[in-house]
Amino acid sequence: MPDSLSTETAAPNLPRLRGFIADLTRLVxxxxxxxxxxxxxGRGLLAGLIAVDDWLPDAYARPDPVHYRQYLLxxxxxxxxxxxxxxxxxxxxxxxxxxxxxxxxGVLRGAERSQRYDLQPQEGPLLAHPPEILNTGxxxxxxxxxxxxxxxxxxxxxxxSISIHVYGGNIGAIRRSMFDPLTGRRKPFxxxxxxxxxxxxxxxxxxVHHAA
Numbered sequence: 001m002p003d004s005l006s007t008e009t010a011a012p013n014l015p016r017l018r019g020f021i022a023d024l025t026r027l028v029x030x031x032x033x034x035x036x037x038x039x040x041x042g043r044g045l046l047a048g049l050i051a052v053d054d055w056l057p058d059a060y061a062r063p064d065p066v067h068y069r070q071y072l073l074x075x076x077x078x079x080x081x082x083x084x085x086x087x088x089x090x091x092x093x094x095x096x097x098x099x100x101x102x103x104x105x106g107v108l109r110g111a112e113r114s115q116r117y118d119l120q121p122q123e124g125p126l127l128a129h130p131p132e133i134l135n136t137g138x139x140x141x142x143x144x145x146x147x148x149x150x151x152x153x154x155x156x157x158x159x160x161s162i163s164i165h166v167y168g169g170n171i172g173a174i175r176r177s178m179f180d181p182l183t184g185r186r187k188p189f190x191x192x193x194x195x196x197x198x199x200x201x202x203x204x205x206x207x208v209h210h211a212a
Contacts, residue, residue: 016055018201020045021074021083024166028080035102035168039141042166046106047139050164053108056085057199061109063089063160064194072172072193074201079170084193086152088112088161093153095178096126097189101168102143105152110161111135113153123184134163143168149179 023045031037049055060071069087076082088110096117105114116129126149133155134140142148154161165171172193177186 013052013055014057014199014201016049016052017073017083017199020049021201024081024083025076028076032080035143035145038168039102039104039143039146042104043139043141046104046164046166047137050106050108050137050139056108056162056164060085060195060199061087061162063087063092065089068092068094068154069194070172070191071195073164073199075170079173080168082167082169082171084165084167084171086163086165088152088154088163090154090157090159094151096149096151096181097178098144098148098176099142099167099171100144100148100174100176101171102141102145103168103171104139104141104166105134106139106164106166107134107136108162108164109136110159111155112161112163113155114140115151115153116147117149117151117179117181118147119149119179120184126179126181126184128181 024042027038027041027045031041060073063069068089071085071087072082073085074083112134113131114134115131118127118129120127142150172191175188175190178189179186
């Protein structure tokens with residue numbers, strides 16, 4: 001008999017995620033040193049993944065009543081990229097933070113409010129850009145080259161939102177910074193992940209209920 005974790009994490013179309021990871025691996029192998037090419041092609045791959053909401057296991061879509069959750073879905077064995085689901089309860093948001101690597105954010109469910117910031121040459125108040133609402137299906141890119149400092153919040157007051165993030169490294173293990181909006185002062189952090197187990201992408205014994 002399957003245990004409760006196996007039952008909960010089974011998804012009707014997990015091969016969709018497996019195919020996305022295979023395509024992303026090929027992309028990074030071909031263009032890993034060309035960030036612009038990775039972001040351009042990766043944006044299309046992520047848009048395709050989030051276009052149909054039939055693949056994310058329930059165990060990696062659970063909100064927490066107090067804090068947003070960051071679930072690792074896959075990390076490349078050479079840590080060239082990672083795929084993460086972020087789950088936001090109503091009113092939840094990140095602090096202002098950076099990434100230090102390229103990243104793509106695609107909204108799978110709900111809507112998110114993205115607020116970008118520029119740092120002063122020396123410490124001082126952060127310069128805020130106009131906020132953007134990212135609706136379901138939207139994809140945005142970040143990197144130190146094009147803009148790396150932002151805060152993300154659930155734009156919905158009555159239900160969770162979920163976004164799928166792809167980063168150019170093992171994001172949960174990277175030393176990054178949070179920023180005080182009034183002083184620009186940095187506070188180092190390493191985010192880690194909310195889960196201790198990954199989705200099982202490789203059990204092909206289970207029937208596929210939907211076409212990938």
